[in-house]
Amino acid sequence: MAQRVAVSDGAAGSRRTSRVRVAVRLRPYMEPQDEKQEGPCVRGLGPQKLEIVNWRNATETLQYQFDVFHGEQSTQQEVFLTSVKPILPHILHGQNASVFAYGPTGAGKTHTMLGSQEQPGVITRAVKEVFRLVEFQKKDLDGWEYSVGMSYLEIYNEKVLDLLSPGSQDLPIREDKDRNILIPGLTLTPLSSFTDFDTHFIPASLNRTTASTKLNQRSSRSHAILLIKVVKSQRGPPHRQQTGKLYLVDLAGSEDNRRTGNQGIRLKESGAINLSLFTLSKVVDALNTGAGGRVPYRDSKLTRLLQDSLGGSAHSVMITNIAPEYKYYFDTFSALNFAAKSKQIVNRPFVRETVLAPTITTVKRTGEEQEAGGSGEHQNKKSKEGKKAEQCPSPPIHPHSSPDSSVLERLLALEKMMMGSAEMERLNLLKTVAQSRKEIQMLKEKQKELEDKANKFNKQNEKESKDALLFKTDLPLLHRKQSTVAKPRKQQAVVTPLQALSFRAQSFSALSPLSSCCCQLLCFQMEN
Numbered sequence: 001m002a003q004r005v006a007v008s009d010g011a012a013g014s015r016r017t018s019r020v021r022v023a024v025r026l027r028p029y030m031e032p033q034d035e036k037q038e039g040p041c042v043r044g045l046g047p048q049k050l051e052i053v054n055w056r057n058a059t060e061t062l063q064y065q066f067d068v069f070h071g072e073q074s075t076q077q078e079v080f081l082t083s084v085k086p087i088l089p090h091i092l093h094g095q096n097a098s099v100f101a102y103g104p105t106g107a108g109k110t111h112t113m114l115g116s117q118e119q120p121g122v123i124t125r126a127v128k129e130v131f132r133l134v135e136f137q138k139k140d141l142d143g144w145e146y147s148v149g150m151s152y153l154e155i156y157n158e159k160v161l162d163l164l165s166p167g168s169q170d171l172p173i174r175e176d177k178d179r180n181i182l183i184p185g186l187t188l189t190p191l192s193s194f195t196d197f198d199t200h201f202i203p204a205s206l207n208r209t210t211a212s213t214k215l216n217q218r219s220s221r222s223h224a225i226l227l228i229k230v231v232k233s234q235r236g237p238p239h240r241q242q243t244g245k246l247y248l249v250d251l252a253g254s255e256d257n258r259r260t261g262n263q264g265i266r267l268k269e270s271g272a273i274n275l276s277l278f279t280l281s282k283v284v285d286a287l288n289t290g291a292g293g294r295v296p297y298r299d300s301k302l303t304r305l306l307q308d309s310l311g312g313s314a315h316s317v318m319i320t321n322i323a324p325e326y327k328y329y330f331d332t333f334s335a336l337n338f339a340a341k342s343k344q345i346v347n348r349p350f351v352r353e354t355v356l357a358p359t360i361t362t363v364k365r366t367g368e369e370q371e372a373g374g375s376g377e378h379q380n381k382k383s384k385e386g387k388k389a390e391q392c393p394s395p396p397i398h399p400h401s402s403p404d405s406s407v408l409e410r411l412l413a414l415e416k417m418m419m420g421s422a423e424m425e426r427l428n429l430l431k432t433v434a435q436s437r438k439e440i441q442m443l444k445e446k447q448k449e450l451e452d453k454a455n456k457f458n459k460q461n462e463k464e465s466k467d468a469l470l471f472k473t474d475l476p477l478l479h480r481k482q483s484t485v486a487k488p489r490k491q492q493a494v495v496t497p498l499q500a501l502s503f504r505a506q507s508f509s510a511l512s513p514l515s516s517c518c519c520q521l522l523c524f525q526m527e528n
């Protein structure tokens with residue numbers, strides 16, 4: 001069972017959050033016949049700022065600020081280094097990351113994500129970097145093994161299609177109890193190197209649905225999602241396993257069908273694209289409104305799959321692609337406003353970790369097979385891994401050997417809670433003891449006072465007896481009587497240790513009603 005481990009920044013009780021980073025990339029001006037000599041409607045003002053003509057008043061501009069602004073001269077390498085590379089190391093530590101390109105049709109999303117042979121885009125560079133990081137970690141001999149796998153799908157007309165298994169049917173989307181989104185039946189192909197990735201990725205990309213429209217000769221008619229999964233397994237006990245996922249998403253562009261001239265099948269595709277992008281916008285609005293309201297993730301397949309990237313647990317980067325030509329003005333303007341809204345989304349990353357015990361191993365493999373789906377290659381590898389696990393039985397779980405920090409966190413909380421009640425009990429006991437001591441002290445003082453009185457009284461008696469003997473020898477009977485009475489009185493006044501209290505209670509009762517009362521109280525205290 002996967003466990004969430006909060007990503008803490010070290011400050012007690014605080015949980016690290018990760019705002020969705022928003023970059024804007026302006027593609028170069030490409031209008032071949034700019035008869036009206038309009039020029040661009042948008043331009044950069046610095047590494048984070050840009051301005052667009054105000055449609056209400058052409059003499060004014062509207063300015064926007066984002067995490068990064070990539071101008072029209074920006075290279076693929078610059079975009080990758082500034083906006084994408086920083087989030088990649090997270091996936092080697094059991095966290096999720098996602099990069100998605102958003103923007104109107106023809107604004108450069110596919111160019112940014114996929115690029116070309118000469119100018120490879122984010123996907124190629126990111127996967128290369130993941131393998132570089134993995135190799136680096138392996139050299140470090142840090143006691144962990146790494147395995148990398150890929151899945152690739154498109155959402156076409158609200159259908160989830162496996163690009164690694166062409167001809168597959170619409171796949172279902174499920175959510176497990178840890179809120180991980182799973183696609184049972186989706187191929188997960190194991191990868192040994194970047195070259196290995198390329199051999200699977202290039203033909204799969206050709207399976208993606210594209211078509212020519214008036215605005216883009218090779219327009220993507222679907223949203224494409226590439227998943228790179230890195231599983232990091234501890235070689236020795238307690239065999240912790242962390243799973244990080246990287247989602248690389250090339251969204252289909254929003255389309256104004258009056259301008260695309262879409263008809264028939266293109267119009268239907270366009271309707272599905274616009275509807276899912278509209279739901280994406282509603283999701284962003286709901287997340288920004290906050291207050292625990294319903295976020296309509298389930299209203300489209302796209303938002304369901306991006307659930308983790310927006311308001312979920314991933315480190316996310318959105319690259320908003322915009323075009324400078326006037327004919328894109330309203331698309332650019334609305335894309336910028338969407339980007340500005342998205343800046344406010346806050347995600348809460350956590351580490352996905354499991355500890356492999358014999359029974360848990362079985363359960364987990366089943367779960368993974370479900371997610372990986374029908375890839376024979378993958379399943380073969382899995383069964384080999386399964387055999388490996390059988391040959392080398394996992395060690396029993398030992399309370400001290402489990403370093404799972406989520407468990408530790410819960411245990412610490414429990415201990416704190418228990419400490420709280422034990423502490424209260426201890427304080428109450430201390431209070432009672434202190435009160436009893438005070439009362440005992442009071443009674444001791446009273447006892448001493450009474451004993452002094454009794455001694456005085458006895459001495460007086462003795463003196464009187466002697467006097468009687470000396471001066472009243474004619475009264476022998478009386479003297480004998482007095483001396484018999486005086487003797488026991490002297491005995492009663494002897495101080496006894498406190499443990500003989502019940503006996504003393506009788507003795508005191510012979511002295512005075514007050515002392516008797518004190519003794520009774522003392523006896524009561526001791527008995528209780």
Ligand SMILES: Nc1ncnc2c1ncn2[C@@H]1O[C@H](COP(=O)(O)OP(=O)(O)OP(=O)(O)O)[C@@H](O)[C@H]1O
Pocket residue numbers: 026027028030072103104105106107108109110111112216218219220221251252253254321
């Ligand atoms: N930064 C850039 N530099 C050079 N050419 C670019 C750049 N961005 C986009 N282009 C070119 O612009 C055209 C349209 O780009 P692209 O196909 O990437 O748009 P898109 O946003 O993916 O469109 P759609 O949503 O219709 O798929 C392509 O010919 C592409 O090569």
